[in-house]
Amino acid sequence: MPQSLDASAVRAWCSLALEALGREREEIDAINVYPVADGDTGTNLYLTVESATQAVEAVFAAHETGDSAPAVTDVIRAMAHGALIGARGNSGTILAQLLRGMAERTGGGDDLAGALRRAAELAREAVAHPVEGTILTVARAAADAAAGASASASPDAVRAAYAGACAALEATPGQLAVLDRAGVVDAGGRGLVTVLGALVQAVSGEAPHAPGPAHTRTARPVPQPAVATEPCADGGPAFEVIYLLEADDEAVAHLRTRLDGLGDSLVVVGGDGLWNVHVHVDDAGAAVEAGVEAGRPYRIRITHFDTAAGPDPDPREQTQRAVVAVVQGEGLADLCRQAGATTVLARPGEPPASGELVEAIRRAHAREVVLLPNETVLRHTAAAAAEQARAEGVRVALIPTRSAVQGIAALAVHAPDRRFDEDVVAMTAAAGATRYAELAVAERQSWTSAGVCQAGDVLGLIDGDVAVIGKDLTDTALTLLDRMLSSGGELVTLVLGGTAPEGLSARLESHVREGYLAVDTVAYEGGDRVTPLLIGVE
Structure with missing residues (x-):
């Protein structure tokens, strides 16, 4: 990356982008007509960048007590990770992938043009059916313009990328018919221009000229787009489904195929075992079930599109x-x-x-x-x-x-x-959103995913797989509960079976109170037929 984009510049970029999106959020929301006219693109981008900013601030906070400063690679990777886990909506999910591409090439020593090129490539690969006249087009134009700058390791490249993005944004109504009919530019592309404008200011110290009006003044002829477009909001799927997913690459490849058959606007971003999945479907349950089969989905958000809600039932x-x-x-x-x-x-x-x-x-x-x-x-x-x-x-x-x-x-x-x-x-x-675990007693010696167990051993299973093997039921329960809470949680549900030892519920509740201050606990008696302990973490 250029020397001008150091750790402090990335921090400033986040802060300035969040501030700019806060100012322009309502304007961007107002022109959101594609892929669904639900008026939330600006808000979604703001929330995505807010999550990225929080992750960056956490990196700097970790260095406050020492003499060292965070490396630019650590900061931009934190920015990308924060965007990934907090991505909202179609455009927010794509922005997270753009940042991931930049972070990937930052570690490899690429200049800004190379980083933007990789970002545009990754974002396009993440979208099941790329459409021209969208944020993807604007991202590619920014990368092309940066590559053509005379000094790709200087603020000139950043300014060139911004100018290229502005020009591409202005042309989006001529590439996507729904934008031309509404007389607006693409909302996601408009948001990306805002983010790139913040980058210009962070690197050069000067705010760039604002892009042209979001509403086009005159109608333009609509040429055929470079790739086939997806259906728009009218008569489209009823739900937007977003979740984080822990899964390997092979499982995600199968997930893409399945979700592509369920709906549209499919975007799957991430890597290294953590993904953010976004899709528009009519069967929200099937989309979540597909994620369950692929791995462990959590932070599930399902939104009903008002435009597709139809008349109220009897x-x-x-x-x-x-x-x-x-x-x-x-x-x-x-x-x-x-x-x-x-x-x-x-x-x-x-x-x-x-x-x-x-x-x-x-x-x-x-x-x-x-x-x-x-x-x-x-x-x-x-x-x-x-x-x-x-x-x-x-x-x-x-x-x-x-x-x-x-x-x-x-x-x-x-x-x-x-x-x-x-x-x-x-x-x-x-x-x-509820992870589950249970305790069972081994009936015989056998191989498990946690090693060899003997008859009478206490097994702790998480999501159906043996994760802990112990001798004492209470100790194994405590270890299992810590494993469950290691990845976070707000509420623990305990269901005690008839064979649970006396006082187990009180011991587990006390353990949560002492070690996890922000986590609540609720316990129920399950009855004689229930395994000694069931644990749910939300």
């Missing part, structure tokens, strides 16, 4: 909804019944058949049913039951809960007075 239907939950143990069954659910009590080692689930759906006497299987092995059984019930005229939504604690989280946000889709979305998001 008010009489809002009270004709039920939840059917599969549970083990009378304690869990009582808890779910108190929340208004119809329960199916599973017998140890004998999962219910699809016919039992269909009968429970019938017993609920509802026109709309949310089905919570609460077990991974019941996924296909529950899907078959849902299909049969749908054939009988019941509207069924299957939420792929894999543990009772995920079912509890879903029930906690259940609101039958909401529109059915909105209720299902909220429950799916709550379940997907």
